[in-house]
């Protein structure tokens with residue numbers, strides 16, 4: 362289990378301090394986003410994003426020495442409500458109008474195919490350094506060590522039918538198809554250890570850039586809210602549909618940099634696996650969902666678009682940091 | 687017992703069932719062939735490959751680097767060069 366991360370502002374400061382202390386029934390009020398007196402110590406985006414990530418993490422693996430009852434503490438839920446509200450509003454504001462036809466799956470596939478965001482995999486395939494590759498693994502570990510978990514929340518929210526059986530079919534593969542040795546997040550953990558890195562979930566949270574935490578928060582929020590099941594599945598489809606080719610490029614890059622076989626194997630597994638998952642996610646999962654619940658079509662597109670947009674933001678930030686943008 | 691709007695309900699259920707039936711072999715437009723369950727694929731050289739996943743994707747574009755499985759390369763092929771479905 363990971364330790365609580367270092368705070369990034371007044372809000373995460375109070376949160377981390379509370380979680381690190383004894384469990385109490387009532388907490389003091391959270392610092393306001395916009396203090397009335399206009400003082401400068403209002404929580405900024407980095408602070409709020411980390412706070413929401415910590416809150417979500419309580420529902421996954423938790424933190425060392427943090428009382429497990431905090432997960433459903435009403436005062437924490439109040440804060441989660443506020444932060445998720447802000448995040449959802451931000452994501453919906455960024456989401457452009459998407460042209461629709463009467464073929465939803467084609468619209469969704471078209472939206473994903475039109476993605477021309479910057480690619481970290483392309484950079485690492487031929488040019489990136491060993492240090493950059495290891496840095497990317499540490500950033501990705503925030504998600505990959507709980508790979509597939511955010512989407513698993515959606516299963517009981519689906520009434521039934523093709524969307525549900527197909528989602529479980531893909532998740533079964535993500536979770537190793539009955540073989541613990543093939544659990545995807547375990548494959549990643551093994552790769553991290555082989556590279557001399559830690560495989561503790563959240564171990565590298567202090568290093569994680571805000572863009573990476575926001576990617577994780579969006580995935581968790583979509584998964585945890587029944588209302589947002591459309592966005593969760595659209596997000597999942599876009600993620601899977603943009604994974605196969607980059608995984609191959611990354612596997613080639615890691616081989617070029619002579620990083621261990623175990624981490625190459627993780628990406629190689631995703632070349633084939635995600636070529637399958639992409640098809641099933643688009644056609645059966647998202648297509649099946651929208652056939653049953655046509656009102657969710659717009660949210661499926663929102664989820665897909667958000668997935669691509671947040672990855673583009675992460676890629677830009679990393680490339681800028683590496684001075685290759 | 688039959689209800690007055692029985693016909694309409696029945697049509698609806700049939701439509702739903704149409705959409706929701708599972709196929710074991712699926713030809714994806716401009717993409718691979720999905721194969722559900724355990725199967726052995728024999729490639730052009732006569733080599734046999736057993737599936738290892740709940741669903742597998744067999745390459746139909748001929749450009750994969752991991753034959754006989756699809757590796758997503760079909761998406762990099764320009765529209766005009768795509769195999770038709």
Ligand code: FES
Pocket residue numbers: 716717718719744745746747748749750755756757758759760761
């Ligand atoms: S069909 Fe996907 S690579 Fe050939």
